[in-house]
Amino acid sequence: MLDNNQLLRFTTAGSVDDGKSTLIGRLLYDSKSIFEDQLEAIESTSKKKGHEGVDLALFTDGLRDEREQGITIDVAYRYFTTPKRKFIIADTPGHIQYTRNMVTGASTANVAIILVDARHGVIEQTKRHAFIASLLQIPHIIVCINKMDLVDFSEEAYNNIVSQFESISSKMLVKDVRFIPISALLGDNVVNRSEHMSWYQGAPLLHTLETMHISSDVNKVDARFPVQSVLRPQSEDFRDYRGYAGRVASGIFRKGDEVTVMPSGFTSKIKSIDTFEGEVNEAYAPMSVSITLEDDIDISRGDMIVRSNNKPEASQDIEVMLCWLNNNPAKPRAKYTIKHTSNDQKAMIKEVVYKIDINTLERNSEDKDLKMNDISKVKIRTTKPLMIDSYRENRTTGSIILVDDTTNETVAAGMVV
Amino acid sequence: MSKYYLNYLDELESEAIFVLREVWAQFENPVILFSGGKDSIVVTHLARKAFYPSKIPFSLMHVDTGHNFPETIQFRDNLIKELGANLIVGSVQESIDQGRVAEEKGKNATRNALQITTLLDAIEANKIDCAIGGGRRDEEKARAKERFFSHRDDFGQWDPKNQRPELWNIFNGKHFEGEHFRAFPISNWTEMDVWNYIKRENISIPSLYFAHEREVVWRSNSWIPKSEFLILDEGEEVVTKKIRFRTLGDITITGGIESDADTVEKIATEVAAMRQTERGNRSDDKRSESAMEDRKREGYF
Missing domain, CATH: 2.40.30.10 (Translation factors)
Structure with missing residues (x-):
């Protein structure tokens, strides 16, 4: 894995019927993120349950109650890595009674994957998932039109669903929506390009996830630094040190910047931005650093350091x-x-x-x-x-x-x- | 592409530092649960970074089963000295002597489950309101559901079906007297991330992780080290093999794998090519499909 690879967090909302678990299982399996002992366990469970072949959906099984009832109740986090990126999946249940879990999973996501069953098109649940993605301001939405194998990989079926979805998403605040026709069960357009849908010119899902531009999703304009705690070392070398520890929420802070501490309104200048490795000239989201100021002002947890010319x-x-x-x-x-x-x-x-x-x-x-x-x-x-x-x-x-x-x-x- | 983004390892590091600082701010008496394994070593390293130039503000707590690898204890003591940190030891032997727990019997007896009582007793005795662990969500399916801030009731129990929702990076550590929290700063790291980080940061780890010659017995698909606690079964034979350990637990339950990897670089390469999960060599997880979930519900790490 390369040193400059990014982390991408995505959420998948859906129920077993949409093929959500199969899709996640397929992503993990085809990207070789599943280990042999996990595969053996799944194979033996598949046999016990009388499934033909390996049921990829079993990879996402969680707690005992969930296994017994065959449902996802809570958010589960899953991980895989490709040579291009590290991925965190927030796997959430899709039914209306689990809206809160979808909201939770969506809160940290860069991308939402919304599954639509090609046979049923855009249904109430799709609308709900799109709404939650827009409410939580997930920057990118990928609509996976699944089970294309069950509609003979028809371009017309795909186009219909695309326009159905666009008619609802046009009323919502979503910036970037993409559509991919897939079959999670057979693997078409998940990791590998489908051989059945030559009419689809776009990239398969994994390639899309690996290459989409996410570094401009973070607000780089409004510099905000919520103070988590104050560092006052009790050692000889740092007798007068007073560092404000926190993680940059947004924007960029530079040494020498004029800053205001809110809510008190006191102003000062950034004297240094410190890390364990030493001083840095600038800090941006989501870096954890410690900031020192030129002036001694009373600052504590809960205060926010902002640039003086741009305040919340x-x-x-x-x-x-x-x-x-x-x-x-x-x-x-x-x-x-x-x-x-x-x-x-x-x-x-x-x-x-x-x-x-x-x-x-x-x-x-x-x-x-x-x-x-x-x-x-x-x-x-x-x-x-x-x-x-x-x-x-x-x-x-x-x-x-x-x-x-x-x-x-x-x-x-x-x-x- | 703009230069204002972090690579995945920096982002994970920053997230962990953020969590550790939240723990420090939200709790009165937090400790790091230190096992001597790579994950708790990484958490300790991150804590050092999070509060620099201040000293690490947490005590380290070790639950000592008495069935340790001597190398782990030596490593622990050296690290404590280097950090100038305080060490709290909870002793399983003492829990047994006091009649709080009873030793398991038979060839597969371990002290793994007994640790739960010792851990909860030590948490109560030392008035600890948050125990920071090196648990990762990729390790096991019950752990995949863990929060960064995970609530434990006044019996130390985890209720996985009734967890507090955790949104954005706002952590709720509010609790009543007698309850405590577990915090998992490296929740989002995988085994590979941990090794890449150890390599990048040049973090020292116990020699057990590197390939070495050792007397071992082949049992349940891995090489169990010979020790004073090992009871040989009929037909089992002690042999000398070049092995290393992928995880470190009790000497009685931690199996080694055959390997020539004697540097962190080689280990990272080896781990990247591994086709077995890391806990596949831990007999404590093999007891049943929900072995981890059941132990966690009772208060396990």
Whole structure:
């Protein structure tokens, strides 16, 4: 593997019926990421279950309950590497009752793979998956039109589905959509080019994943540095050292930059950007570094260092698209802990503006209850200002979670509008 | 292509450092679970980087089964000295002597499962609210479902069906008295990533990972080292082989593979060509299809 190879994270939403597990199994198998002992285990299970040949879907089996029920419940992460890239798959269940798991898997993905059964075309579930991908602002969507073998590899069937999908995605905020006709079962256009669809001029799935341009997905304009902790070594050599440890959320910081610390508003200049290996001249997302400033100012966890000429909004009133993740519905006027970058504050849901029916994508302003898997636009009031950007501009400084203080559970995830 | 992106290894490193800093910020008394194996060594190395120029702010905790490779213990002690870190040892022998656990019987007896009690006792006795581990999601199917911040109830148990959702890089470590967390900074690394990183960073690892001559017995498809704890079965024969270990656990359950790889470069090349998973040589995982899940539910590493 080359030293400059990148990491690409993608999510696949779907159920067993879509061939999602078969697709993942096929990617792992054809890219030779499956080990012999795993293959032997799968072969013996396939035999036990009376399948013909090896059932590739079994590679994605997880916990005991999932194996017994033959379903995916939770997000599972899988890994494979090719000579061009390292891949992380967030494998998520596709049914409506698992919307929260899809949202979770989508939150860190560069690419969403949406599976469409060539026989059925775009269905409610497809719409839902596309909506979640756009809500979570996954930069690239690959629509895999699967089971092409069952529609005689027909170009017309493919074209129909492409236009069906385009008619729904045109109403959503998605930047880059591509279509690939595949048969996960037979391997057509997954790793190897299909011999049955000469009419398809594009690349197979793996080649697409290996070569798509992802380095400009990160916001390089708005320099944001949430402070995680303050490093004050108790040693002779570093007696006066005061470093602010964190990971660059977006943008680029350079030595000598004029910076403002929020929310206090104090200004200073970057004196050094330090790593274990020594000083660096610049730091960009997602580098973990420690920053020192020219002036002694009071900075602690939860503060944000930004470039003085480009600041986020500091606000106690924020509007977010909120996905409810917990079995217990939201309690009216209840207080929650809101977590935003390294900042924790108390917050209250002041108003539910509308709820989205994720099958029809229609807004409902009547039903104001927030139950598990609901996606709504809400107004939140926090006790102290948060330094926010819109989620569309910045996936790190535009995202929040809510924690229920009575259970400590993570109950909701939100994207700043 | 712009130069403002990280390669995969730098991105994994940065993610792990971010997680370690979150642990430090969110917990009162976190420790690193240190087994002397390559994964916990890499986590310790990352912790050193995360807090530089400060000293590593975590104690290292070792659950000592008494069935160690002597090389591992020596490596551990040297590293502790070098870091100037504090070492906490939880002893399985003591748990047995106190009657907290009973030794397994028979030829395949190990102390692997007994560690759970010792580990949870040590966590409680030392008021530890977060134990950082070197677990990776690629290791095993139950681990594939792990969070970076993984909640344990006041019995130390993991409830895989009721885990907190983990979105973006916002980690929720809030917990009640008596509960604790496990944190896995290298969740997203594979075995190959770990070796490439060890190679790149020039991290020292125990000599056991390198090919060496050793007296071994062929059992369950791997070379089990001869030790004072090994009970020979009829027909089993001790032979001398050039082997190395791919993972390090107890001397009683860790099988070696035949190899000539005596440098990190050679090991990395060998691992890249391997057709067996790394835990295939660990008899603790072979007991049943859900052996790892069952142990993890009870509080295993």
